[in-house]
Amino acid sequence: MPKLPCPCGFIHDLSPIPDDAWLTIRDVNIEAYEKFIRVFQDGFNSPERSPEREQSNRGLREASKMKGRLYECPDCGRLMWRKARGQEYRVFRLETQDEQPQPIELAHTEPADTGLGKEEFRCFRYKSVVLANLDSCPQCGWEWK
Secondary structure, X not given: OOEEEOOOOOEEEXXXXXXXXXXXXXXXXXXXXXXXXXXXXXXXXOOOOOHHHHHHHHHHHHHHXXXXXXXXXXXXXXXXXXOOOOOOOEEEOOOOOOOOOOOOOOOOOOOOOOOOOOOEXXXXXXXXXEEOOOOXXXXXXXXXX
């Protein structure tokens, strides 16, 4: 019976199918993954050794290569992640209250009506209006040419 031990001592039982893993697929791969799954499903009921069944099997193999697995320890909250095509699990521990980073201000978008002219844009740092014919922002000095 396959097992995955957490550093805290909890043992993840990997025997049940499906198990408690989260499946991870990179966003850039999702369309290809879905395509391989459709190929797999289309030929699944075809006779063994038929070209359709062989293509279905290839679709399943390719889709499986794109999936990672993620387990969360119910005792300590650690995440154990195996990337797609990976062999080892990387373990991530939650930060304590003292280790948590300070909140950061996320970038925000301007309202639909920015009030900017055709030859103007806005400096992200100082929010000032910059003319398009300039090579840099007059306030922060950022250059774009």
